[in-house]
Amino acid sequence: VLSPTLTNLIEGGSDGWEVFMRARKMIANGTPVTELTIGEHDIRTDPSILAAMDVSARGGHTGYATVPGIAELRAEVAARVQTRTGVPTEPENVMITPGGQSALFASHLAACPFGQKALYLDPYYATYPGTLRGVGAVAVPIQTRAEDGFQPDAREIDAHADGAASLLINSPNNPTGVIYTRETLEGIADVCKRHDLWLISDEVYDTQVWEGAHLSPRALPDMAERTLVIGSMSKSHAMTGSRIGWIVGPKDAIAHIANLATHTTYGVAGFVQDAALFALREGPEFEAKIAAPFERRRALTVDILKGQNHVKLIPADGAMYVMLNIRATGLSGEDFANQLLDTHHIAVMPGESFGKAAAGHIRVAMTIDDERYAEALRTLCEYVASLC
Ligand code: PLP
Numbered sequence: 060v061l062s063p064t065l066t067n068l069i070e071g072g073s074d075g076w077e078v079f080m081r082a083r084k085m086i087a088n089g090t091p092v093t094e095l096t097i098g099e100h101d102i103r104t105d106p107s108i109l110a111a112m113d114v115s116a117r118g119g120h121t122g123y124a125t126v127p128g129i130a131e132l133r134a135e136v137a138a139r140v141q142t143r144t145g146v147p148t149e150p151e152n153v154m155i156t157p158g159g160q161s162a163l164f165a166s167h168l169a170a171c172p173f174g175q176k177a178l179y180l181d182p183y184y185a186t187y188p189g190t191l192r193g194v195g196a197v198a199v200p201i202q203t204r205a206e207d208g209f210q211p212d213a214r215e216i217d218a219h220a221d222g223a224a225s226l227l228i229n230s231p232n233n234p235t236g237v238i239y240t241r242e243t244l245e246g247i248a249d250v251c252k253r254h255d256l257w258l259i260s261d262e263v264y265d266t267q268v269w270e271g272a273h274l275s276p277r278a279l280p281d282m283a284e285r286t287l288v289i290g291s292m293s294k295s296h297a298m299t300g301s302r303i304g305w306i307v308g309p310k311d312a313i314a315h316i317a318n319l320a321t322h323t324t325y326g327v328a329g330f331v332q333d334a335a336l337f338a339l340r341e342g343p344e345f346e347a348k349i350a351a352p353f354e355r356r357r358a359l360t361v362d363i364l365k366g367q368n369h370v371k372l373i374p375a376d377g378a379m380y381v382m383l384n385i386r387a388t389g390l391s392g393e394d395f396a397n398q399l400l401d402t403h404h405i406a407v408m409p410g411e412s413f414g415k416a417a418a419g420h421i422r423v424a425m426t427i428d429d430e431r432y433a434e435a436l437r438t439l440c441e442y443v444a445s446l447c
Contacts, residue, residue, distance in 0.1 A: 093406065104297050154313045157304070159304040162306045184413070201215055202414075234382060259287050269375070
């Protein structure tokens with residue numbers, strides 16, 4: 060008998076991923092599909108990073124690495140965070156993890172006693188509810204609204220905060236591309252302090268910012284002691300497959316979370332950590348180079364959608380996605396995405412895959428070359444117009 064815990068991680072089965080699965084099947088059967096579904100770069104990890112990995116592995120860094128991460132990488136992440144946020148950060152505030160996903164799981168396991176409420180915002184990154192349930196928390200979604208540009212309302216969070224242990228936020232946001240304003244984050248910080256909540260701040264898109272600036276809530280007054288920041292090199296350095304990320308938080312929390320790694324992952328491969336160290340030392344210019352295609356495609360999106368009456372773009376200030384309101388078609392995001400795939404062989408994610416708040420929307424990942432991306436977007440707009 061297998062425990063149901065793992066099955067229960069996926070809410071309602073895999074419905075939300077139907078379009079994605081069908082697109083994959085069509086591609087496998089030889090039908091060309093324009094794939095705008097998942098958050099995977101259209102470039103691979105830079106050869107210079109691979110070379111650093113190779114030198115490290117051949118140099119013998121293939122044994123067990125220390126669990127909270129190698130000292131040099133923890134120090135590099137700490138320095139990076141301190142430079143960006145102005146918050147004093149030491150290596151002991153940092154734990155290296157196999158990607159952001161496991162950092163999310165570990166952080167919630169540390170922050171949420173079994174059976175307590177863990178709050179998160181809808182629309183959400185697709186794994187969130189399962190991650191929260193996986194640690195034994197009661198996952199409570201809080202709706203945001205398209206009309207508010209999907210900025211969370213602190214009063215709404217406050218209304219759900221009694222008996223909760225944590226709040227999970229994500230800015231720049233997947234799936235909406237929205238960046239939370241200072242006002243939004245200050246409101247959230249106040250709720251966390253008033254209700255004694257841990258704030259788990261998923262900042263894996265922090266290098267992909269097109270308008271305004273990314274503000275880490277850890278930098279707000281009295282928040283460093285109750286915030287766990289999730290970082291990752293998947294998006295910032297096109298290193299999805301290397302599985303490398305981190306948690307930044309109070310030293311006692313980091314030491315506590317390191318206990319989990321000792322009994323689960325046993326750390327991250329030493330040669331991957333060395334490659335990550337090399338990549339981080341390449342500095343912000345390197346990160347800007349990797350982010351540049353998405354900034355270009357976001358500008359293309361704004362341009363193409365300018366004259367469109369039936370498709371509305373949620374102002375997307377960061378990350379590698381745009382969220383489009385297609386309610387004028389009278390279709391759900393799910394029906395629209397299925398029909399778009401069948402009629403035009405273009406695959407996008409239905410808004411419903413990310414919760415209730417983005418119903419009637421679709422998420423478009425800007426993850427193919429500019430020319431094909433622009434062509435797909437124009438086709439999509441023509442299709443919407445033909446339905447209205
Ligand atoms: N958080 C968000 C919001 C994401 O979109 C993703 C991946 O798409 C992750 C976390 C997980 O990233 P990683 O590859 O670092 O596990």
